[in-house]
Amino acid sequence: MALTLWAGVGAAAADVVHFKELMPFVDLKISGWQMDGKPSGTTLKQGNVSISEARATYRAEDRTLEIVVMDFLGKSIPFLGMGQQMEMETNGEQVRTTTVQDFKALETFRKQDKQGELNLSVADRFWVKIDGDGIDNPEVLRAVAEQMDLKKLATLAK
Numbered sequence: 001m002a003l004t005l006w007a008g009v010g011a012a013a014a015d016v017v018h019f020k021e022l023m024p025f026v027d028l029k030i031s032g033w034q035m036d037g038k039p040s041g042t043t044l045k046q047g048n049v050s051i052s053e054a055r056a057t058y059r060a061e062d063r064t065l066e067i068v069v070m071d072f073l074g075k076s077i078p079f080l081g082m083g084q085q086m087e088m089e090t091n092g093e094q095v096r097t098t099t100v101q102d103f104k105a106l107e108t109f110r111k112q113d114k115q116g117e118l119n120l121s122v123a124d125r126f127w128v129k130i131d132g133d134g135i136d137n138p139e140v141l142r143a144v145a146e147q148m149d150l151k152k153l154a155t156l157a158k
Helices: 002-009 019-025 139-147 150-155
Strands: 040-046 049-060 063-071 087-089 094-100 103-110 115-122 126-133
Touching: 019 040, 019 049, 019 063, 019 150, 063 139, 094 139, 103 139, 115 139, 115 150, 126 139, 126 150
Parallel strands: none
Antiparallel strands: 040 049, 049 063, 063 126, 087 094, 094 103, 103 115, 115 126
16 A cells, blocks of 8 residues: 555644545546546554545556556655656666656656556645556656646645
């Protein structure tokens, strides 16, 4: 569970957006994809740590997409918080910063493995993560992100 992995991030004691408010952002109609089950979510409050997440998984034949929206109360995504452009390429992987709907993003694609992920920072508070498995290129991840109402999500960052 992603919340367990991130419980040590040291988020400030404040109210996160409840996962039920995040659910509509992962409940999408994606052409050619079927949602696998129903969206799920969790809100965790333990001591000074508060984290919420909503997630949904989609399938198209042997391809999988997972969309996760997390509220970390302003914890930035590595490489995006620095505000610098980054591009890296190895024999098997491409990583670069980009923007989607005017929000900073980090895109990773492993062509040989047909895997990629797109991580977006929305309003310096929400982390949107789109993982793809069995995909031919990272454009499918960007297309899904473009369908999301990220500007509306940003308005929840009170």
